[in-house]
Amino acid sequence: METAVSGYDVRQEQKRTMNQQKNNKNTYDNPSISTNILWRLAERFGAQGVSFIVSVVLARLLAPSVYGTVALITVITNILNVFVSSGLSTALIQKQKADDLDFTTVFVFNICMSLVLYTGLFFSASAVADFYDMPQMLPVIRVLSLSIVLGGINGIQQAYISKKMWFHLFFKATIGGTICSAFVGVGMAYAGYGVWALVGQILTNQLMDTVILWKMLDWHPRFRFSYRRFRPLFSFGWKVFVSNLIDTFYKNLRSLLIGKVYTQSDLAFYNRGNHLPELIISNVNTSIQSVFFPAYSSANGDKTTLRALVRKSISVSTYLIFPAMTGLAVVSSTLVRLLYTDVWSAAVPYMWIGCFSYAFWPLHTANLQVIQAMGRSDISLKLEIIKKAVTVICLIWSIRYGVFVVAVCALPLSIFSLLVNSFPNKSLLNYSFRMQITDIFPALWMSGVMGSCVLLAGTLPLTGFVKLAVQIIIGGVTYLFLSIVSHNPSFGYVKARAVSLCRKKSEQQIE
Structure with a gap:
């Protein structure tokens, strides 16, 4: 009897091992993962292909100094955008059973944070322009920083799509936004708007991307906030936020210093x-x-x-x-x-x-x-x-x-x-x-x-x-x-x- 039980246990263990190996293989050979990767590649290469062509045209129409001005402002908005998400988008994706209340809670936080940051940057724009001794930056900062508010909306949309793994929606929204922004950017550059051509392209791209996703998604946020849901999300997300903030600040620190010293x-x-x-x-x-x-x-x-x-x-x-x-x-x-x-x-x-x-x-x-x-x-x-x-x-x-x-x-x-x-x-x-x-x-x-x-x-x-x-x-x-x-x-x-x-x-x- 003891031998029989032992043999039974061995067979059961072998069966569990074979099932585990099969599950592992299915996990990384999962067609849904592969399909979503191809959708993401199609989205990124399609959009960036158009953006690349536009950047070539704009580089021939605009002076390098124009790009330097926009690059400095983009560095600032990139850093502030990290504060908007605060790692909460990653926390939503990581959470096993995130529901509608989780997403709406993060959405409300993102919107409030983005409005606070935009207001702060709007009133401190003159100080930034003085620091770099570039008075022409002042109006550009106040307009281009609207991307922070758009990022507060778009960030939660992207988290929802990533959680559901509906990456084909990214393709449609990104391509639509990129094409619209291409016409705006090139048109403004030919009309002689200079730095505003780049500003118009950036804002149009983000605005159209947000609007298209809003139309396609079956989920739309409501202004509901749950502190009980927010607390565990923030407990995970604040560490991601600080990591992302350090990483983003470092990536852009070179540009900040080069723009100041050179x-x-x-x-x-x-x-x-x-x-x-x-x-x-x-x-x-x-x-x-x-x-x-x-x-x-x-x-x-x-x-x-x-x-x-x-x-x-x-x-x-x-x-x-x-x-x-x-x-x-x-x-x-x-x-x-x-x-x-x-x-x-x-x-x-x-x-x-x-x-x-x-x-x-x-x-x-x-x-x-x-x-x-x-x-x-x-x-x-x-x-x-x-x-x-x-x-x-x-x-x-x-x-x-x-x-x-x-x-x-x-x-x-x-x-x-x-x-x-x-x-x-x-x-x-x-x-x-x-x-x-x-x-x-x-x-x-x-x-x-x-x-x-x-x-x-x-x-x-x-x-x-x-x-x-x-x-x-x-x-x-x-x-x-x-x-x-x-x-x-x-x-x-x-x-x-x-x-x-x-x-x-x-x-x-x-x-």
Whole structure:
């Protein structure tokens, strides 16, 4: 009898293990996750593709100093927008059973906070303009800071969509807002409105995005506030808020200091050099991570499932981002001169640095998001304090040596931050930094080989757009060939999900 029971227990344990493995596989191969990633990629690339074309047109119509003025104001509004959400959007997504009262409570808080911040910035605008000795900033600050109020509304809409994983709605709203804002921005620039063309584009984009989502969503906020619901959300969210505030302030601190110590044109070249790398990162990495974070949160603390998800997230995102960053760095000189003219050639060195610095963002965000999804926002806060304390010291030291030295210091600091971000997950998920390097190595070596081929293609006796097109084609074909012959699992994953989505769309059309 004892032997029989023991055998029964073994069979039951084997069955549970097989079911667990099956569930883990289904979790990170979940078609809904894959479909939502593709929707997010389509949304980001569609919108940013239009925005990129508009930015090229505007860069040819407007002076670099105009971009420097708007960049400074955008830095300020970006920091204040962190106060609006206060980490509560992340708390809503992380909460297992967030209902209508939770969302309306956060909505009321966001609106009240955004109005307070806008009022404060409106009356302090003259002090900001005096600090930078730029009186022309005053009216621009007061108008552009309306984006804070729009962000209070739009932030809760995005949290609701992310929670429900209805990412196709992002595609429709973002594309609509981007196209409308493109007409406004270019039209105002041609009419000679200068800096107001950029202001009009930014506000129109955010306004249309908010209005379209309001029309499409089945949920609309009501002015109901529950302190009982707010308290646990804030208990989690305030740590995320402080982490995001430190991170956002740090990311924009370089622009704040450059705008103060150096000229508006210096700031414009620095920002323009970082624009394209950041554009690619924000499209690919944000699309993937925004879909995986709700999936992390819904894993209910299952460490095996979480580890499988985060490994898949890092592998897929680096598979897409590494070649993009490598290729952009190699062709940056040709690309900047073709798109923006020689006036912007000083931005090329900053683009090189930006490409290599941003390439490792998928590891940063995946490590931090899985920590937050496990409810450990306290660890996330501690990590931000450690990283930013070191990086701010380096920034203060480097600012005296010029803008280029400030940019170069970002490279070693990025590696340092990566080590810090990955450290907790060695104990939390048994996912060490060495394992993460193993997961990204296939994309790393393939991107290196691809970059060398693109660099060699640049020596061909070609010029202009022909040279750029040849380099892009050679790079794409090389990376695809390496992916196939090496049987890269991320390539197989992306291919399978893309084919599945196309087949699903074809079936829907037939029906």
